[in-house]
Amino acid sequence: MEWNKETIFNWWKQTNWKWPIIAIAVIGMLSIAAYMGLLYGGKRIVDERLFVLEEATTIVNEEGEELGKLYRENRTVVSIDAIPSHVQDAFIAIEDSRFYEHAGVDFKSTMRAIYRDLIAMEKVEGGSTITQQLAKNLFLTNDKTWARKAKEVMASIYLERNVSKDRILQFYLNTIYFGNGLYGIETASQYFFDKPVSQLSVEEGALLAALPKGPNYYDPSDHPERAKERRNIVLNRMHDTGMISAEDAVKLKRKGINLNLGNPDKKPYLASYLDMVVKEAKEEYGLSNDELYEGGYQIVVGVDEGVQQLSYQALQDDQYFNGSTNGVEGTFVLMDEKTGVIVAAHGGRDFQKGNLNRLYEKQQPGSTMKPLAVYGPALELDQYEPYSMLVDQQLSYGEYRPANYDGQYAGSISMYESLMLSKNASAVWLMNEMGVSYSKEYLSKMGLSIADNGLSLALGGLEEGLTPIDLVKGYRSFAHKGEVVEPHTILQVYNDEDELVSHSSTKAQQVFTKQTAWNMTRMLEAVVEKGTGTAGSYNKALAGKTGSTQHPYAEGKTNDAWFVGYTPQYVGAVWMGYDQIDKDHYLTKGSSEPTRLMKDILTRMNQSEELQSEFVKPDDVDELQSPIELPVITDLEGELDIRVFSVRAKLTWTPSPDDRVVYRIYKNGSSEDELVGEVTGQGEYAIEGVGLFSEASYYVVPYNSLTKIEGNPSNEVEVKWR
Numbered sequence: 127m128e129w130n131k132e133t134i135f136n137w138w139k140q141t142n143w144k145w146p147i148i149a150i151a152v153i154g155m156l157s158i159a160a161y162m163g164l165l166y167g168g169k170r171i172v173d174e175r176l177f178v179l180e181e182a183t184t185i186v187n188e189e190g191e192e193l194g195k196l197y198r199e200n201r202t203v204v205s206i207d208a209i210p211s212h213v214q215d216a217f218i219a220i221e222d223s224r225f226y227e228h229a230g231v232d233f234k235s236t237m238r239a240i241y242r243d244l245i246a247m248e249k250v251e252g253g254s255t256i257t258q259q260l261a262k263n264l265f266l267t268n269d270k271t272w273a274r275k276a277k278e279v280m281a282s283i284y285l286e287r288n289v290s291k292d293r294i295l296q297f298y299l300n301t302i303y304f305g306n307g308l309y310g311i312e313t314a315s316q317y318f319f320d321k322p323v324s325q326l327s328v329e330e331g332a333l334l335a336a337l338p339k340g341p342n343y344y345d346p347s348d349h350p351e352r353a354k355e356r357r358n359i360v361l362n363r364m365h366d367t368g369m370i371s372a373e374d375a376v377k378l379k380r381k382g383i384n385l386n387l388g389n390p391d392k393k394p395y396l397a398s399y400l401d402m403v404v405k406e407a408k409e410e411y412g413l414s415n416d417e418l419y420e421g422g423y424q425i426v427v428g429v430d431e432g433v434q435q436l437s438y439q440a441l442q443d444d445q446y447f448n449g450s451t452n453g454v455e456g457t458f459v460l461m462d463e464k465t466g467v468i469v470a471a472h473g474g475r476d477f478q479k480g481n482l483n484r485l486y487e488k489q490q491p492g493s494t495m496k497p498l499a500v501y502g503p504a505l506e507l508d509q510y511e512p513y514s515m516l517v518d519q520q521l522s523y524g525e526y527r528p529a530n531y532d533g534q535y536a537g538s539i540s541m542y543e544s545l546m547l548s549k550n551a552s553a554v555w556l557m558n559e560m561g562v563s564y565s566k567e568y569l570s571k572m573g574l575s576i577a578d579n580g581l582s583l584a585l586g587g588l589e590e591g592l593t594p595i596d597l598v599k600g601y602r603s604f605a606h607k608g609e610v611v612e613p614h615t616i617l618q619v620y621n622d623e624d625e626l627v628s629h630s631s632t633k634a635q636q637v638f639t640k641q642t643a644w645n646m647t648r649m650l651e652a653v654v655e656k657g658t659g660t661a662g663s664y665n666k667a668l669a670g671k672t673g674s675t676q677h678p679y680a681e682g683k684t685n686d687a688w689f690v691g692y693t694p695q696y697v698g699a700v701w702m703g704y705d706q707i708d709k710d711h712y713l714t715k716g717s718s719e720p721t722r723l724m725k726d727i728l729t730r731m732n733q734s735e736e737l738q739s740e741f742v743k744p745d746d747v748d749e750l751q752s753p754i755e756l757p758v759i760t761d762l763e764g765e766l767d768i769r770v771f772s773v774r775a776k777l778t779w780t781p782s783p784d785d786r787v788v789y790r791i792y793k794n795g796s797s798e799d800e801l802v803g804e805v806t807g808q809g810e811y812a813i814e815g816v817g818l819f820s821e822a823s824y825y826v827v828p829y830n831s832l833t834k835i836e837g838n839p840s841n842e843v844e845v846k847w848r
Contacts, residue, residue, distance in 0.1 A: 180197070180198055180199045180201060180309075180419075180420040181197075181201050181202060181203045181420065181421065181422030181622060182195040182196060182197035182199070182200050182201055182202055182313070182419075182422065183195065183196040183197065183418050183419065183421060183422060183423040183424070183425060184202065184423075184424050184425070185400060185403055185424075185425045185427060186424060186425070186426055186427070187426070187427060187428075187429060187431065188426060188428065188617065192316075193393070193396055193399075193400065193427065193429065193431070194393075194396060194400045196404065196418050196419050197419055197420075198419050198420060199309045199420075200307045200308055200309055200313050201300065201301075201308075201309035201310040201312075201313055202310060202312040202313050202316070202422070203300050203310065203312070203422060203622070204299075204300065204310075204311065204312040204322075204323060204324075205296060206292045206293070206295060206296035206299075208312075208322070208323060208324050209296075209299060209311060209323050209324070210323070210324060210326060210331065212328045212331055212369075212370075213311070213323060213326050213331035213334070213335075214295060214299070215331075215364055215367075215369040215370075216328070216331045216332045216334070216335035216360050216364060216369075217256070217295075217298075217299065217335045218256070218295075218367075219335070219360060219363040219364040219366075219367050219369055220335050220336070220339075220359070220360045220363050221256055221259070221335070221338070222254075222255045222256040222257075222259075223363070223367050224255075225255065225256050225257075225291070225295070226291060228255060228257075256294065256295065256298050257294050257298075259298060299311040300312075302314075302338050303338065303341060304317075304334065304337050304338065304341050305337060305341025305342050305345050306341075306345070311323050311334065314334050314337070315330075315334065317387065318330075318333070318334070318346065318347075318385055318386075318387065319385065319386050320386040320387065321386075328361075328370065328374070328378055329357065329361070329378045329381050332357045332360040332361050332364065332378070333346060333353060333357045333360075333383065335357075335360045336353060336356035336357045336359070336360050337353075337356075339356070344356050346383050346385055347385060347387060350383045353383055354382070354383050357383070358379045361375050361378050361379050362375065362379075393435075394438075394476070394478075395434055395435045395438035395439075395472075396429070396431075396434060397477045397478060397479055397481075398471050398472045398473040398474065398477040398483060398485070399427070399429050399434060399468075399470070399471050399472075399615065400479075401473065401477070401479065401483050402468065402471055402473075402483070402485065402615050403425060403427055403615050403616060404418065405483075405486070406614060406615055406616050407423075407425060407616065407619065410614070410616070410629055411616070411619050411627060411629045412629070413619075421621065421622060422621075422622035423619055423620065423621055423622065423627070424619070424620040424624075425616055425618075425619050425620075426616070426617045426618040426619070426620075427615050427616055427617060428462070428465070428467035428468065428469060428614075428615060428616075428617050429468075429469060429470065429615070430469040430470060432734060433460060433469055433470040433727075433731055434469075434470040434471075434472075436727065436730045436731065437458050437460070437470050437472060437727050438472060440458075440723060440726060440727050440730070441456055441458060441472055441475045441476075441723075442475065442476070446702070446719045446720075446722060446723045447475070447702060447719070448713060448714045448715040448719060449704065449711065449712065449713050449714055450680075450683075450710060450711060450712050450713075450714060451710065451711060453704060453705070453706070453711070454702060454703070454704060454713065455474055455475060455484060455702070455703060455704060455705055456472075456474070456475050456700065456701060456702045456703075456720075456723070457472060457473055457474065457484045457485050457594050457699075457700070457701045458470065458471070458472045458594075458698070458699070458700050458723075458724075458727070459471045459472075459485055459594050459595060459598055459613075459698060459699050460696050460697070460698040460727075461598050461602065461613050461696065461697045461698065462695070462696060463602055463605040463606050463692060463693075463694070463695060463696055463697045464606065464695075465611075466602070466611035466612060466613050466614055467613075467614060467615070467617065468595075468613050468614065468615045469696070471485055471615070472485075473485040473486070482705070484594075484701070484705075485593060485594050485595055486593055486595070487593060488588075488590045488591035488592055488593055488596075489591045489592070489593070489594075489686050489701055489703065490586055490587065490588060490591045490675040490685070490686050491586040491588070491591060491592045491597060491673055491686075491688060492585070492586040492673030492674050492675045492686060492688055492717075493548045493550075493553075493585060493586060493658075493671060493672060493673040493674070493688075494586060494597055494671050494672070494673035494688045494689075494690045494699075495583070495584070495585065495586035495588075495592075495673070496545060496548070496553050496584065496585070496586075496671065497545065497601070497604065497646055497649075497650065497671055498568075498569065498572065498574070498597075498600045498601070499557070499565045499566075499568075499569060499583055499584055499586075500553050500556055500557050500560075500565065500584050501541060501545055501553075501556075501646065501649070502568060502603070502604070502637075502638055502642060502646055503560060503564060503565050503567075503568040504541065504556055504560055505638070505641075505642040505645055505646065506568070506638060506639065506642055507560065510541065510556075511541075511645075512540070512541055512542045512645050512648075512649055512750055513540045513541065513542055513753070513830075513832035513833045513834075514540065514541050514833075515538045515539065515540055515541075515833055515834070515835060516538065516539055516540070516541055516544055516552040516555055516556050517537075517538060517551075517552060517555045518530075518535050518536045518537060518538055518539040518544065518549055518551050518552040518555075519535050519537060519551060519555075520535060520551055521551065521554075521555065523554070523558060523581055526554075526580065526581055526582065528550045528551055528553075528554045528581075528582075528584075528585060529550060529551065530549055530550050530551050531548070531550065535551060538835070539552050540753070540832075540833045540835075541556070541649075542649055542652065542753055543753065544556075545649050545650070545652075545653060545657075545671075546649065546652045546653050546656060546657035546658075547657055547658065548653075548657065548658045548671075548672065550584075550585055553584045553585065554581050554582075554584045554585065556584075557581055557583065557584040558581055562579055562580070562581065562583060563579075565583065565584075566579075566583075568637060568638070569600075571610070571635060571636075571637040572599060572600045572603060572610050572635075572637055573599060573610065573612070573635070574592065574596055574599075574600060576588060576590075576592075577589060577590065586673060586675070587675075594690075594699040594700075594701050595613050595699075597688075597690045597699050598613055598690065598697050598698065598699050599611075599612070599613050601670075601671075601690050601691065601692055601697050601699075602692070602697045603637045603638055603643060604638070604643050604646040604647055604650065604669070604692070605643075605647070605669075605692040605694075605697050606634075606643070607640045607643050607744060608636055608637055608638035608639055608640055608642060608643040609634040609635065609636055609637065610634065610635050610637050611633075611634045611635070640744055640746060640747050641747045641748065644743060644744065644747045644748075644749075644750065645750045646669075647669050647741055648669075648750040648752075649750075650669035650670055650671060650691065651667070651668070651669045651741070652753075653669070653670060653671055653672070654668050654669060654670055654691065658671075658672045658717065659671065659672050659689065659691070659717075659721050660721075661717075661718035661719075661721040661722050661725075662718075662721055662722035662723075662724075662725035662726060663725060663729070664725035664726075664728050664729055665739075666693065666728070666732060666737045666738060666739050667693055667694055667737075667738050667739055667740045667741050668691055668692075668693055668725070668728065669691055669692055669693075669741070670689055670690055670691015670692065670721075670724070671689070671690055671691065672688065672689055672716075672717035672718075672720075672721055673686070673687070673688035673689075673690070673717055674686060674687050674688065674716040674717045677707075677712045678707065679707070679708055679709040680709050680710075680712040683712035683713065683714075684712060684713040684714075684715070684716045685703060685704075685707065685712060685713070686701065686702070686703045686713075687701070687702045687703065687713055687715070687716050687717045687719060687720050688700065688701055688702075688717060688720055689717060689720040689721040689723075689724045691724065693728065693737055693738065694737075694738040694740075694741050694742065695737060695738060698724060698727075700720035700721075700723050700724045701720065702719060702720050702723075751786075751832060753832065754784055754786050754787060754830045754831065754832050754833075755782070755784065756782070756787060756828040756829075756830055756835075756837030756838075757780075757781070757782040757787065757828055757837070758837070758838055759779050759780070759826055759828065759840035759841070760840065760841055761779055761780050761841075762777060762778075762779045762824075762825065762826055762840040762841050762842075762843050763777070763778050763779070763843055764776065764777045764778075764824055764843040764844070764845040765845060766816065766818070766845060766846070766847060767812065768818070772814065772815065773815075773816050773817065773818050774812045774813055774814045774815070774816055775812070775813040775816045775822065775824065775845040776810065776811075776812045776813075777791060777810060777811045777812075777813070777824055777826065777843065777845075778809060778810045779809050779810075779826055779840060780809055781807065781808055781809035782828070784807075785806070785807030786806070786807065786831060786832075787806070787807065787828050787829070787830070788804055788805070788806045788828070788829040788830075788831055789804060789805050789806070789808070789809075789811070789826050789827070789828055789829070790803075790804045790826065790827045790828075790829050790836065791803050791804060791805075791811050791813070791824060791825075791826055792824065792825050792826070792827060792839070793813075793822055793823070793824055794822070794823040794824070794825070794842065802824075804829070811826075816845070818847055819846075819847055820846070821844065821845070821846040822844070822845055822846075823842050823843065823844045823845075824842065824843055824845060825839045825840050825841065825842045825843070826839070826840040827839050827840070
């Protein structure tokens with residue numbers, strides 16, 4: 127029969143299949159319409175932006191060891207290739223054994239769940255596939271309603287048509303919640319087994335697959351028996367689905383729950399340092415809160431975990447923290463002098479996340495300011511060198527009348543000794559001679575912005591103060607050939623694509639000459655060896671300065687106590703004081719305590735790291751001579767020395783062990799005394815051409831060739847014929 131329009135029309139009029147065909151066509155069209163509706167609905171539900179998962183930022187040391195995480199959801203995203211097939215199988219076996227067969231919805235499981243829901247007249251059972259669970263996790267709520275279930279189905283069908291099975295499984299395994307604030311398979315693996323997911327064994331993967339059903343109920347650290355029972359169910363399902371053999375299933379079920387909890391949060395000594403890292407990442411690298419807590423960055427930092435821990439332990443020791451009441455606080459910061467990397471830092475004795483980080487709190491620096499604001503800048507001027515003499519008298523500068531802490535005044539004192547003994551009067555006198563504006567030019571070069579314009583700047587009397595980090599930055603100029611560099615914790619930042627994030631790094635700034643830096647190092651060594659920094663014990667090279675401030679409300683008491691100093695390898699600072707400033711809160715000991723604490727920390731460091739015994743002088747600077755101590759001569763003797771053709775007066779005395787001392791010999795005169803000669807480093811002098819019957823009196827005055835100052839005259843001796 128030849129089919130044409132007329133033949134088809136006649137057949138249609140006569141056939142008995144007319145209505146069944148119409149019914150089938152209508153059903154087909156409705157089905158297509160319904161399917162297209164499901165796809166359209168799924169497209170509206172699926173927000174592709176939500177495929178970009180929140181990922182924790184990880185902070186690691188130079189060896190790649192994790193120190194801490196920043197997150198809203200604690201997650202480390204991994205690709206499906208990094209997840210072993212036996213781990214994938216475990217989740218598929220227990221959650222969706224027909225995952226690779228269905229198109230997003232397993233209708234057999236769904237019908238069983240609907241039947242049970244109808245019997246119970248409420249939503250009691252899920253028949254969700256892995257795809258449906260992913261759709262719920264990413265795009266929907268956890269409400270057990272028919273409307274939410276319908277959306278879940280639509281989203282799942284859409285996903286299956288537009289996303290590969292492997293990608294669906296990858297997203298699923300990265301979104302699962304495992305309890306304890308853990309999201310994703312990698313984070314759970316690191317937490318429970320302290321290793322990456324790529325290294326999980328079959329039974330370990332099965333244990334993790336057991337948790338999503340009830341993360342808290344099956345938590346293996348709290349409920350090991352429940353967890354093991356549930357894990358064995360997973361292993362049984364893996365056998366039932368042909369993923370493992372019966373022999374393997376039996377052997378694996380016999381194994382215990384062997385956890386190795388790797389939790390960086392159990393290291394409280396890192397809290398201050400991590401807080402600094404976050405601040406630096408925001409300010410120096412321009413990372414926002416959202417980027418830090420969701421962006422999956424990796425931040426490499428320069429902390430020395432050993433030093434960080436031992437310094438934390440030292441800060442817990444109450445013997446260093448002496449005050450009128452409990453609550454004496456303290457900070458500690460230590461920086462690598464070459465690189466500027468902060469290797470250890472504590473913003474409080476027991477800093478907790480969210481606490482006040484005192485490393486950024488400005489405090490009155492006291493006498494630790496003198497090297498930075500007074501003596502360093504002075505040594506840059508031609509008229510001053512370490513043994514220049516300064517006026518040490520209590521003088522008035524308008525209404526300002528600085529006093530030495532011990533009330534003692536020498537009249538004049540060398541810069542070297544003034545720094546060593548932390549004299550106030552001479553420091554202020556010197557700043558007045560130089561000018562405050564000249565001093566502030568050098569402080570500005572160090573990056574220290576100070577508004578004060580008064581002479582109290584010399585003694586650290588500032589309106590706002592400086593932070594411990596500011597002081598470490600400034601003292602680095604003495605430790606490193608006159609250069610300052612910005613202290614920092616971060617070495618590198620990588621984004622979630624493992625790309626290095628660039629930033630504008632601060633280069634070293636030359637503040638002082640190398641000669642000034644070296645002279646200051648020798649002078650600050652003297653502070654530690656013979657001056658105000660002698661408290662405590664440390665037998666390696668150390669230069670530094672103490673500082674303390676008077677309490678504003680408790681007369682004669684200390685408000686702040688400091689030690690800032692450096693070794694050939696590190697620059698560090700310790701501050702002690704109260705957060706609360708009132709008449710009832712004051713320190714009962716001064717700068718001796720931060721000095722002791724710094725030396726004790728360095729001593730502990732030296733047990734595991736050989737610290738240097740001496741500072742090494744750069745080749746292109748001159749050595750600073752050690753100070754000359756003038757002797758007091760009380761044993762001068764004299765006699766006539768008669769020779770064949772001459773007579774001379776011979777004087778003898780006990781010389782100083784320091785052979786640099788110059789001895790000036792004076793002869794008493796009727797109107798004024800006469801300088802008849804001098805000798806260096808010896809205890810005798812002969813005056814030639816003396817008459818046999820002449821009489822004369824002599825005395826010796828020691829002279830300091832460094833300070834150009836004479837000492838006390840010796841006893842007088844009369845030389846004559848007897």
